[in-house]
Amino acid sequence: MLRGKQTSNISILPNGHFxxxxxxxxxxxxxxxxxxxxxxxxxxxxxxxAIVGGQTSTKxxxxxxxxxxxxxxxxxxxxxSLHGPGVNxxxxxxxxxxxxxKESSVQLVERILxxxxxxxxxxxxxxxxxxxxxTQAVTHAAFLSMGTAWQANNQFPWEIxxxxxxxxxxxxxxxxxxYSNKWHVYAGLAIxxxxxxxxxxQYAESVTELYKxxxxxxxxxxxxxxxxxxxxxxxKREGDEREELLxxxxxxxxxxxxxxxxxxxxxxxxxxxxxxxxxxKLGIVPYDHMICSTPLFRxxxxxxxxVYRNEELLEECIETAIDDQSFRADDLEFCFAARDxxxxxxxxxxxxxxxxxxxxQKYFEPRFPEATKLGNEMxxxxxxxxxxxxxx
Numbered sequence: 001m002l003r004g005k006q007t008s009n010i011s012i013l014p015n016g017h018f019x020x021x022x023x024x025x026x027x028x029x030x031x032x033x034x035x036x037x038x039x040x041x042x043x044x045x046x047x048x049x050a051i052v053g054g055q056t057s058t059k060x061x062x063x064x065x066x067x068x069x070x071x072x073x074x075x076x077x078x079x080x081s082l083h084g085p086g087v088n089x090x091x092x093x094x095x096x097x098x099x100x101x102k103e104s105s106v107q108l109v110e111r112i113l114x115x116x117x118x119x120x121x122x123x124x125x126x127x128x129x130x131x132x133x134x135t136q137a138v139t140h141a142a143f144l145s146m147g148t149a150w151q152a153n154n155q156f157p158w159e160i161x162x163x164x165x166x167x168x169x170x171x172x173x174x175x176x177x178x179y180s181n182k183w184h185v186y187a188g189l190a191i192x193x194x195x196x197x198x199x200x201x202q203y204a205e206s207v208t209e210l211y212k213x214x215x216x217x218x219x220x221x222x223x224x225x226x227x228x229x230x231x232x233x234x235x236k237r238e239g240d241e242r243e244e245l246l247x248x249x250x251x252x253x254x255x256x257x258x259x260x261x262x263x264x265x266x267x268x269x270x271x272x273x274x275x276x277x278x279x280x281k282l283g284i285v286p287y288d289h290m291i292c293s294t295p296l297f298r299x300x301x302x303x304x305x306x307v308y309r310n311e312e313l314l315e316e317c318i319e320t321a322i323d324d325q326s327f328r329a330d331d332l333e334f335c336f337a338a339r340d341x342x343x344x345x346x347x348x349x350x351x352x353x354x355x356x357x358x359x360x361q362k363y364f365e366p367r368f369p370e371a372t373k374l375g376n377e378m379x380x381x382x383x384x385x386x387x388x389x390x391x392x
Contacts, residue, residue: 016038016041016042016045017042017045019042020042020043020045020046020047020050021045021046021047022047023047023050024047024049024050024051025050025051025052025053025108025109025112026046026050026051026052026053027052027053027054027055027079028052028053028054028055028056028062029054029055030054030056031056031184031188032056032057032058032061032062032184032188032189032192033061033184033187033188033192033350035054035056035061035062035065036061036064036065036068036069039065039066039068039069039070040065040068040069043065043066043069043070043071044069044070044071046070046071046074047074048071048073048074049073049074049075050074050075051074051075051076051077051101051105051108051109052066052070052074052075052076052077053076053077053078053079053097053109054066054078054079055078055079055080055081056080056188057080057132057185057188057189058129058132058188058189058192058193058196059078059080059097059125059126059128059129060125060126060129060192060193060194061192062078062125063076063078063097063099063125066078066099075100075101075102075105076099076100076101077096077097077098077099077101077105077106077109078096078097078099078125079094079095079096079097079109079113080094080095080097080128080132081093081094081095081116081118082094082095082132082292082294083294083295083296084177084181084185084294084296085181086372086376087294087295087296087379089116089117089118090116090117090118091117091118091119092118092119092294092295093118093119093121093291093292093293093294094113094116094118094119094120094121095120095121095122095123095128095292096109096110096113096120096121096122096123097122097123097124097125097128098122099124099125121291121292129193129194129195130195131289131292132189132193132196133189133193133195133196133199134195134199134284134286134289135286135289135292135293135294135297136189136196136297137189137190137193137195137196137199137200137203138199138200138202138203138275138278138279138284139275139297139300140178140186140189140190141190141199141200141203141204141338141341141342142203142271142272142274142275142338143171143174143175143178143271144175144178144179144186144337144341144357144360145207145271145334145337145338145341146171146175146271146334146337147175147176147178147179147360147364148333148334148337148340148341148356148360149330149333149334149336149337150175151359151360151363151364152333152336152337153329153330153333155330156364156367157172158172158367161265167269167272167303167306167307168267169378170299170302170303170378171271171303172371173371173374173375173378174296174299174300174375176364176367176368176371176372176375177296177371177372177375179357179360179361179364179368180361180364180368180371180372183353183354183357183358183361184350184354186353186357187350187353187354187357190345190353191345191348191349191350191353196345197345197346198282199278199282199284200341200342200345200346201342201345201346202278202281202282203274203275203278203338203342204338204339204341204342205278205281206274206275206277206278206281207270207271207274207334207335207338207339208335208338208339209277210222210225210270210273210274210277210321211270211331211332211335213225213321214268214270214321214322214331215328217322219318219322222318222321222322223318225277226273226276226277226314226317226318228280229273229276229277229279229280229308230276230308230314232279232280232283232285233276233279233280233284233285233286233308234276234305234308234309265326266316266319266320266324266326267317267320267327268317268318268320268321268324268327268331269307269317270321270327270331270334270335271334272303272304272307273307273317274338275300275304276304276308286301287301295379295382295383296379298382298383299378299379299382302382340356341356344356
């Protein structure tokens with residue numbers, strides 16, 4: 001693209017070897033599944049004393065590749081912008097991982113990346129992978145499974161009144177936002193991050209066990225389990241200040257791909273109940289990771305919080321789960337979907353993950369432009385609302 005243009009500060013080199021041997025700071029921005037092969041090719045040519053980092057979402061294979069293929073005199077300072085594409089990086093968390101480096105080298109990397117105006121969060125590679133799994137793995141599994149269930153039922157949820165209004169709008173927009181991105185963004189986290197694999201497996205188990213309780217009509221056991229999860233994840237703790245909900249009714253109703261029905265349709269919200277059940281079973285308290293929270297994470301947390309901290313709505317979910325048959329067929333497909341995603345992740349099959357993801361992606365593709373525009377507006381509005389609360 002730049003070839004033939006007169007530029008004073010850009011030099012086009014023949015290949016990565018020339019880049020590696022002449023650069024003081026090198027960033028590997030490649031898919032996690034390819035990081036070892038790419039570093040193996042160009043890493044040995046790295047300039048003596050250079051600083052090397054990567055932008056993969058899963059750090060275990062990245063750091064392993066650096067340690068295996070980089071010369072011992074090369075420093076390693078990795079990073080990861082936790083927000084997704086299309087999000088303004090200003091104020092968003094940017095993890096800095098000083099794996100093998102002098103303090104002055106870490107400071108240099110921070111100066112280079114300061115142009116993004118992000119919030120630096122220093123972490124180890126292991127801690128990064130654990131937090132990334134805790135804040136993304138289960139929620140990705142939930143929304144991937146929603147899309148799969150809708151496709152299996154040949155449904156476009158924005159055309160069905162029971163899937164419109166309130167938190168249904170958020171569920172639809174987040175699902176389409178995930179499927180509008182590249183498959184490897186989610187496959188890398190799910191398959192290459194050991195913590196994520198365990199969490200996705202537990203999510204499928206939570207979906208299955210809760211669905212069986214609904215089918216069996218065991219109201220007491222279902223309520224006891226839901227309230228135990230609620231106490232573990234959303235219960236008050238000493239020094240806790242979580243009086244206000246992250247999301248509000250007015251905001252939830254504003255962003256819809258379809259016309260809001262005259263009367264809200266009750267839903268058991270199996271997908272959201274299973275997220276919190278999974279967090280409870282794994283001992284995850286998402287509020288512990290707010291320092292690394294992104295706009296999407298706050299949305300995911302916000303809609304689960306919206307259900308669990310509203311006792312009237314939570315009781316409605318339980319009553320609907322036991323007494324209302326409207327969502328049984330949809331929930332059955334959702335249960336199948338969650339288990340299938342878990343199986344593909346457990347087997348480590350990248351190609352199988354890609355095949356399924358792109359099949360669902362193609363089904364929803366015509367609505368991506370509108371959904372992306374609406375989703376960006378929803379995120380921006382909610383972020384502005386949260387910021388105004390902090391300042392008041």
